[in-house]
Amino acid sequence: MELKIIDLPKLINKLPKKDKELFNRFYSFEISDSKLSIPTKMETWIKNKFGSLEKVKNQKVVLINNNFTKEGSLFNELRNLRPIQKVEMDLKKIEKKENCNFCNPKNFTPYNVFGRIKGKYCITAVNVAKYDYFHGLVIFREHNPLKIKKVWLHDYFKTADKWFEKVRKTDMEAKNFFLIWNCLWRAGASIVHGHMQLCASKMQYGKLDLLAKISDEYKKKFDSDYFSDLFEIHKSLGLGLEIKKSKLVFYLTPIKEKEIVIFSKEKKFEKLSDLVYRVLQNYFRLDVKSFNLSLYKIKDYWILHLVDRGPIDRKNSDIGAMELYGNSVISSDPFKLAKEFRL
Ligand SMILES: [Zn+2]
Incomplete structure (x- = not known):
């Protein structure tokens, strides 16, 4: 059976007690049954665009937040199917x-x-x-x-x-x-x-400074490593892979589509190039053409993010006020992504 983000409660229930506690330490989430009514004249259009009236009438929305960093996402796979204006692109x-x-x-x-x-x-x-x-x-x-x-x-x-x-x-x-x-x-x-x-x-960037502080406080409070515990949660859910000295996760609170985060203890970041190359090959296979990569160091970890910025012929930006000031709206499912990736 194909796993999805809406299966989180079921997956967490199956976890050993220790992993379940760790998940609940890091994350808060809620799944809402969000219903709507459709005018008769709109039914054919909805069926053509979304494939099913029921799916649109009963939408499931997942809101998930990281309790420490307050990174947060809103998942609804239906967003992928909504009509989008395109620009002509050669x-x-x-x-x-x-x-x-x-x-x-x-x-x-x-x-x-x-x-x-x-x-x-x-x-x-x-x-x-x-x-x-x-x-x-x-x-x-x-x-x-x-x-x-x-x-x-x-x-x-x-x-x-x-x-x-x-x-x-x-x-x-x-x-x-x-x-x-x-x-x-x-x-x-x-x-x-x-x-x-x-x-x-000379001065650290705000978001990086905050993450360093969070990992320091985490160490003091739980006598454990923030990044390796974050990885363990992803791994226990089938969203984490260990490759040499690097840990790769299909992130549970992505900033935008298909976000992948790598935590690595390689001495030099040039050693990450093979893994990044493999991630990019997967991105290209999934038709990603525009992406961001960022790499920085916190303590002895290199932290690398990769994120898809959407089809290059889309007229609208993928980021609106919700992403800037609220949670990130996501249509790609990390569980589906983990299954599609071949690393
Ligand atoms: Zn050139």
Whole structure:
């Protein structure tokens, strides 16, 4: 039988007492039977769009919150089937290299005062309009961000690590590293050409600072590790995988669609490139084209997030006031995602 997020009560009941207690320590949730009435003239349209009148009349909504971080999601798989306005989109446009400054980075991108770091398949630059003290770029040699090879990705991470090392030598105080990859416009990228962004700040970012504090307090209160306990919960529900020194979860409170979080104790984050490559291959198989990746360090954990930002021909943004100020609205089911992934 295919498991879904609405099966959570049943799954939790089956867990051993220890796992059940751990789940309840971390999460609060409620499942609502949300009913509505449909005018007769709308019935045919509903049947065509959603496949069933009953499904629409009796919707199940799952609200789940992490009790520590207060990350929260609202799941309703029907959201996937609702009509969405599209824009005309020719995927071949992604390949267009005319007037692409990143295809000629040495002449058309600024660089750090300490120079550029050259990888085999990439080169570093500086964002022309920085948003932090140190704000670098890893510009891929390949223009098309959806063309990725395992060795290329390893080289991007390795080059990013060298850039961070250089920054550390330039200013010891710029010790808070943050790596991001916004792939295509839905994910916030202003330039199509494949690139990652590297930030190093003196003061930690708010959300990261909060997570570090939560994990410290958790350690004091429960004499246990926040991240490994979070992983254990996911694993007990079939949503967690251990791969070498990394733990991967199909996140129970995703920020948007298909969020995957990796907690890793690898010494260097370049070691994560193979796993990230495999996750991306799965994303591409599931037709994900625009995604965000973020990577940062808390204590001895590298924490990496990957999230799908929706089909690139959608007219509407995937984020509204609910995501900005309330809980995230999600139509992809982490249980379904775990089943679809081949890692
Ligand atoms: Zn280019």
